[in-house]
Amino acid sequence: xxxxxxxxxxxxxxxxxxxxxxxxxxxxxxxxxxxxxxxxxxxxxxxxxxxxxxxxxxxxxxxxxxxxxxxxxxxxxxxxxxxxxxxxxxxxxxxxxxxxxxxxxxxxxxxxxxxxxxxxxxxxxxxxxxxxxxxxxxxxxxxxxxxxxxxxxxxxxxxxxxxxxxxxxxxxxxxxxxxxxxxxxxxxxxxxxxxxxxxxxxxxxxxxxxxxxxxxxxxxxxxxxxxxxxxxxxxxxxxxxxxxxxxxxxxxxxxxxxxxxxxxxxxxxxxxxxxxxxxxxxxxxxxxxxxxxxxxxxxxxxxxxxxxxxxxxxxxxxxxxxxxxxxxxxxxxxxxxxxxxxxxxxxxxxxxxxxxxxxxxxxxxxxxx
Numbered sequence: 001x002x003x004x005x006x007x008x009x010x011x012x013x014x015x016x017x018x019x020x021x022x023x024x025x026x027x028x029x030x031x032x033x034x035x036x037x038x039x040x041x042x043x044x045x046x047x048x049x050x051x052x053x054x055x056x057x058x059x060x061x062x063x064x065x066x067x068x069x070x071x072x073x074x075x076x077x078x079x080x081x082x083x084x085x086x087x088x089x090x091x092x093x094x095x096x097x098x099x100x101x102x103x104x105x106x107x108x109x110x111x112x113x114x115x116x117x118x119x120x121x122x123x124x125x126x127x128x129x130x131x132x133x134x135x136x137x138x139x140x141x142x143x144x145x146x147x148x149x150x151x152x153x154x155x156x157x158x159x160x161x162x163x164x165x166x167x168x169x170x171x172x173x174x175x176x177x178x179x180x181x182x183x184x185x186x187x188x189x190x191x192x193x194x195x196x197x198x199x200x201x202x203x204x205x206x207x208x209x210x211x212x213x214x215x216x217x218x219x220x221x222x223x224x225x226x227x228x229x230x231x232x233x234x235x236x237x238x239x240x241x242x243x244x245x246x247x248x249x250x251x252x253x254x255x256x257x258x259x260x261x262x263x264x265x266x267x268x269x270x271x272x273x274x275x276x277x278x279x280x281x282x283x284x285x286x287x288x289x290x291x292x293x294x295x296x297x298x299x300x301x302x303x304x305x306x307x308x309x310x311x312x313x314x315x316x317x318x319x320x321x322x323x324x325x326x327x328x329x330x331x332x333x334x335x336x337x338x339x340x341x342x343x344x345x346x347x348x349x350x351x352x353x354x355x356x357x358x359x360x361x362x363x364x365x366x367x368x369x
Contacts, residue, residue, distance in 0.1 A: 011097060021228050038360040052086055052317040057299075063312035065225055067302050069295070069316045072102060075353075076109025076117065076150050085120065087317045092124045092133050097315075099138040099306035100124060101298050102158060108149030108353040111225045117154040118232060123256035125157045142298035143167045143289065148277050150352035152288075153229060156236025159305055161289040162298040169283050171235055172245065173275025174225045174352050178204045229352060242287040245273040 068091040127135040141158035148171035192207040203214035253265035
């Protein structure tokens with residue numbers, strides 16, 4: 001019986017269909033893998049890793065015990081401090097770390113976030129028996145370009161403060177910003193009807209001006225936070241302060257530039273906790289900081305306080321990044337704008353923030369996670 005030969009046309013269609021199906025399957029798999037890769041921030045939030053990656057600081061040794069550098073940068077806003085908290089917790093739990101340097105570049109933030117960081121850093125320095133944490137670690141703060149207001153507050157548990165030569169610090173004070181659109185709403189025929197029970201329940205609403213009584217209540221809230229700030233600084237700096245925090249003193253202006261350019265500025269009065277900032281040399285003269293120097297100077301000082309030799313290892317903690325960020329070479333923003341973000345930004349808060357950073361603070365609050 002003659003053997004049937006395969007139909008070339010049928011074989012061609014079969015091969016083409018097979019290649020098409022395999023291509024579709026491979027393409028779908030590639031798309032799914034790519035989405036899985038790009039959406040890493042979402043699924044990693046469901047299964048967070050317990051440890052940050054340690055990176056040895058260039059130029060340091062390999063021996064233990066170890067010095068850890070904790071980076072505290074940007075606005076201090078609730079919901080946006082996970083990386084900072086994880087650094088503190090990891091350093092606190094590591095028995096090989098006997099000295100810590102807080103590298104701070106921040107204008108401050110909300111009073112609540114500043115106080116929570118102060119609490120965590122205090123336990124880092126003294127040990128936390130309730131969580132079976134190792135005992136006391138030497139703690140030094142290193143101030144960068146700006147470490148003021150809430151960023152100064154959180155550094156008070158440090159044994160010493162080292163500040164960069166061109167740094168700015170101080171700003172010991174608090175405030176509350178209550179946006180108002182009452183006049184704008186009146187001009188455009190827009191308003192808000194409020195039904196309430198409680199005489200001052202709607203105080204701080206952007207659609208009405210504070211009454212005299214409401215202003216007293218808010219002032220009392222600010223005064224309470226301010227007293228807390230002053231106490232934290234007094235307890236932290238103690239006798240190293242050259243003036244009382246509420247003691248007025250005379251400041252001699254620098255009067256830079258040609259003498260005939262403008263009338264010479266006259267001496268004026270200040271006090272340490274007046275809410276204003278101080279340049280490096282003035283901060284040193286007033287006892288707000290202990291030494292002028294770089295981060296390396298602060299690391300060396302932390303070593304000395306812990307009794308470590310100069311060849312010890314110094315580590316930093318890498319900030320987690322999504323694969324897409326590694327691929328693009330950028331750091332994704334930690335928040336995103338939305339209608340809810342706008343509402344969040346306008347919510348009343350008690351701020352411990354550097355003068356001039358109010359708008360930036362409200363924007364950061366609106367973008368918090």
